[in-house]
Amino acid sequence: MAAPTLTRDPPPTPAPGRGLSDRTRAERRLGWLLAGPAFAVMLLVTAYPILQAVYDSLFDFRLTDPTNREFVGLSNYGVILSDPIWWTSIGVTLLITVVTVAVELVLGFALALVMIKMLRAIRPVIRAAILIPYAVITVVSAFSWQYAFSLDSGFVNSWFGWLPGIAADTDWFGGTASSLFVVCLTEIWKTTPFISLLLLAGLAQVPEVLQEAAKVDGATWWQRMWKVTIPNMKAAIMVALLFRSLDAFRIFDTIFVMTGGANSTESVAFLAYRQTIERLEIGLGSAVSVLLFLSVTLISVLFIKGFKIDLSQTRGDR
Amino acid sequence: MSQHRRRRGAVVAAVVALLATLVGCGGAEPGPPVLTWYINPDDGGQAEIAKRCTEAAAGQYRIAVSQLPREASDQRQQLIRRLAANDSSIDIMSLDPPYVPEFAQAGFLAPVPQDVAARASEGVIRSAVEGATWQGRLVAVPFWANTQLLWYRKSVAAAAGLDMNRPVTWEQLIQAARSQNSQVAVQGRRAESLTVWINALIESAGGSIVTDPSVGNPEAIKLGLTEEQATRAAEVIRNLAAANVGGPALSTAGEDENVAAFEDGAAGFMVNWPFVWTRAKSGVEDRTLDQSVPQDYGAALYPEVVAGTPSAPPLGGIDLGVGAFSRNPALSYQAIECITSAENEAYYFVENGNPAARSAVFDDPRVIEAFPMAATIRDSLEQAAPRPQTAYYSEVSASLQRIYHPPGAVDPATAGQRAAELIRAVLAKKELL
Numbered sequence: 001m002a003a004p005t006l007t008r009d010p011p012p013t014p015a016p017g018r019g020l021s022d023r024t025r026a027e028r029r030l031g032w033l034l035a036g037p038a039f040a041v042m043l044l045v046t047a048y049p050i051l052q053a054v055y056d057s058l059f060d061f062r063l064t065d066p067t068n069r070e071f072v073g074l075s076n077y078g079v080i081l082s083d084p085i086w087w088t089s090i091g092v093t094l095l096i097t098v099v100t101v102a103v104e105l106v107l108g109f110a111l112a113l114v115m116i117k118m119l120r121a122i123r124p125v126i127r128a129a130i131l132i133p134y135a136v137i138t139v140v141s142a143f144s145w146q147y148a149f150s151l152d153s154g155f156v157n158s159w160f161g162w163l164p165g166i167a168a169d170t171d172w173f174g175g176t177a178s179s180l181f182v183v184c185l186t187e188i189w190k191t192t193p194f195i196s197l198l199l200l201a202g203l204a205q206v207p208e209v210l211q212e213a214a215k216v217d218g219a220t221w222w223q224r225m226w227k228v229t230i231p232n233m234k235a236a237i238m239v240a241l242l243f244r245s246l247d248a249f250r251i252f253d254t255i256f257v258m259t260g261g262a263n264s265t266e267s268v269a270f271l272a273y274r275q276t277i278e279r280l281e282i283g284l285g286s287a288v289s290v291l292l293f294l295s296v297t298l299i300s301v302l303f304i305k306g307f308k309i310d311l312s313q314t315r316g317d318r
Numbered sequence: 319m320s321q322h323r324r325r326r327g328a329v330v331a332a333v334v335a336l337l338a339t340l341v342g343c344g345g346a347e348p349g350p351p352v353l354t355w356y357i358n359p360d361d362g363g364q365a366e367i368a369k370r371c372t373e374a375a376a377g378q379y380r381i382a383v384s385q386l387p388r389e390a391s392d393q394r395q396q397l398i399r400r401l402a403a404n405d406s407s408i409d410i411m412s413l414d415p416p417y418v419p420e421f422a423q424a425g426f427l428a429p430v431p432q433d434v435a436a437r438a439s440e441g442v443i444r445s446a447v448e449g450a451t452w453q454g455r456l457v458a459v460p461f462w463a464n465t466q467l468l469w470y471r472k473s474v475a476a477a478a479g480l481d482m483n484r485p486v487t488w489e490q491l492i493q494a495a496r497s498q499n500s501q502v503a504v505q506g507r508r509a510e511s512l513t514v515w516i517n518a519l520i521e522s523a524g525g526s527i528v529t530d531p532s533v534g535n536p537e538a539i540k541l542g543l544t545e546e547q548a549t550r551a552a553e554v555i556r557n558l559a560a561a562n563v564g565g566p567a568l569s570t571a572g573e574d575e576n577v578a579a580f581e582d583g584a585a586g587f588m589v590n591w592p593f594v595w596t597r598a599k600s601g602v603e604d605r606t607l608d609q610s611v612p613q614d615y616g617a618a619l620y621p622e623v624v625a626g627t628p629s630a631p632p633l634g635g636i637d638l639g640v641g642a643f644s645r646n647p648a649l650s651y652q653a654i655e656c657i658t659s660a661e662n663e664a665y666y667f668v669e670n671g672n673p674a675a676r677s678a679v680f681d682d683p684r685v686i687e688a689f690p691m692a693a694t695i696r697d698s699l700e701q702a703a704p705r706p707q708t709a710y711y712s713e714v715s716a717s718l719q720r721i722y723h724p725p726g727a728v729d730p731a732t733a734g735q736r737a738a739e740l741i742r743a744v745l746a747k748k749e750l751l
Contacts, residue, residue, distance in 0.1 A: 064709070083750045169567075261508070263723075278395065
């Protein structure tokens with residue numbers, strides 16, 4: 001008797017699964033309500049300009065000559081992709097991205113390890129000290145590094161004169177390689193704190209029990225690092241790498257201040273600036289911007305596919 | 319062009335500009351119309367002139383200044399963007415002469431009334447009027463006119479046996495510097511100052527970068543870059559770099575870096591604007607520079623490219639334009655006439671070191687006292703040549719900078735041809751810049 005009743009009648013209290021889905025639905029609705037306004041604003045301030053840029057990129061349009069605006073289809077893209085300057089800029093931008101992100105990852109990881117091992121009492125102080133470069137405005141940091149390396153006000157040549165290749169009259173901004181070296185150095189100095197902070201958050205997420213279990217099993221420090229720590233913070237590493245790569249790919253201020261694009265040090269963002277702001281060619285410049293946007297999207301997709309991580313699942317509940 | 323700005327002056331100007339903006343914001347208040355004057359940063363002279371003219375207007379108008387970015391190219395960008403959006407807050411603008419045609423062609427300048435134009439070109443240095451003219455009409459009012467001189471250390475020139483009372487050639491300078499183990503400081507940095515140098519060299523050789531701007535069909539622009547004169551000019555650049563007298567920072571040096579090299583004695587010769595003198599004087603006042611240094615300074619006319627052919631020194635300065643969307647164009651031109659009075663130009667020359675556009679000002683005893691080389695500046699202005707006058711100046715200048723930088727890599731045989739091809743391709747929108 002009891003069994004048929006159980007199967008026939010709906011249970012007095014909802015089954016756990018359906019109850020949760022009710023709550024999930026409510027949660028989801030609340031989520032939309034909370035995120036909705038922000039989502040709308042994002043659409044307004046990002047989607048609208050992006051679409052406008054895509055539209056503008058199909059025209060031959062100079063800001064001072066609006067009456068001669070003319071639809072040219074994809075020909076702006078043809079001009080850009082067949083121009084060697086575009087490919088040089090892509091090369092320079094990729095070089096800066098790869099070099100800075102690689103160095104920053106290693107340095108940032110080391111700093112994160114230092115910070116996590118630090119005594120609790122001085123940890124906030126150290127963390128703040130490490131973060132200072134990131135708090136400096138990019139233009140300001142670019143100027144200070146430029147002054148440090150420039151011939152008339154710089155100290156680098158006299159401090160490092162004992163190194164081979166550096167003399168009192170070494171003009172760092174006079175050549176492509178040396179200019180890019182200083183640009184990369186500035187970027188690394190400035191944004192390593194950002195990467196190390198993200199990695200610190202990842203490190204803190206690695207469960208201590210796993211470390212202890214590995215220790216009990218006799219794993220060395222290196223083994224624990226490679227088999228326990230790093231696999232467990234894969235998501236944090238990916239987020240750090242992704243954000244920094246996107247950031248590095250859009251580099252502009254440092255190059256603008258230091259070389260002004262001389263000696264083939266133009267980045268893609270600089271090229272977009274030249275066409276849009278300096279030449280006032282809205283059509284051509286928008287096309288460069290759209291291509292920059294596509295490159296950045298491509299980088300994101302590659303990272304997310306490459307790391308095989310679903311970011312929405314990384315709330316700790318795997 | 320170059321404006322020397324001391325930090326103190328900039329701060330004062332910024333504060334004044336800020337106050338002026340705050341005052342200007344209260345648009346609803348009764349009183350005379352407020353004219354907004356967009357100024358390039360200086361040592362506070364334009365703000366002071368604005369104040370004087372406001373007083374002189376006796377309630378007819380008030381001038382509020384608003385400061386533009388530091389670099390001339392950034393000033394242009396900001397003004398163009400605003401004017402493209404029909405900004406009616408722009409009454410008076412301080413414009414760098416090479417950009418005047420672009421503003422005029424785009425219809426961003428209110429037409430100069432005929433009587434104002436007549437008065438604005440009378441007694442004003444020829445090259446300054448030429449620089450403010452587009453399509454045969456005066457489209458802006460010359461306010462001050464800048465030019466580069468050949469600055470030299472008297473001791474170095476004497477040791478090299480150069481007679482500086484007579485015009486010298488680039489070739490002589492290079493030899494003199496080499497014999498004295500000194501430098502000839504030129505602006506080799508990839509910036510507008512490089513175009514200034516290239517243009518002065520080509521004009522001095524008797525040529526021109528743009529021979530016909532071909533208004534309305536920019537692709538058909540006629541260029542003089544493949545002419546023999548342009549080759550002569552490129553040879554000067556190559557020779558200077560090859561002789562190793564450009565200094566270690568030849569490819570990165572701008573006006574400020576070069577003055578520093580000239581002050582500390584590394585460079586015995588330099589082509590630069592007259593702010594060099596103001597800077598040396600204030601250096602002595604601030605005790606950062608020994609008195610003997612400016613005493614050793616000499617100023618002569620810009621070097622010749624071809625011996626015996628007078629040089630064509632660079633022309634800079636500021637022209638005043640009235641925004642096409644201004645609500646008070648007539649009053650603005652009235653204010654401009656006050657700003658460009660001989661009295662105010664003399665004040666600006668003496669206090670901020672910016673040479674006047676009016677010839678008579680150079681005879682003012684205050685000017686002669688402050689600038690013993692005032693006569694040389696006027697002579698230089700008389701034979702100065704403007705930079706290429708085209709509505710696409712920015713493209714032309716950036717293309718030249720790309721080909722002629724770094725100076726050490728300039729090949730006179732091909733540079734002109736390459737630059738001409740690039741300019742044509744850029745104007746036809748077939749190439750990036």
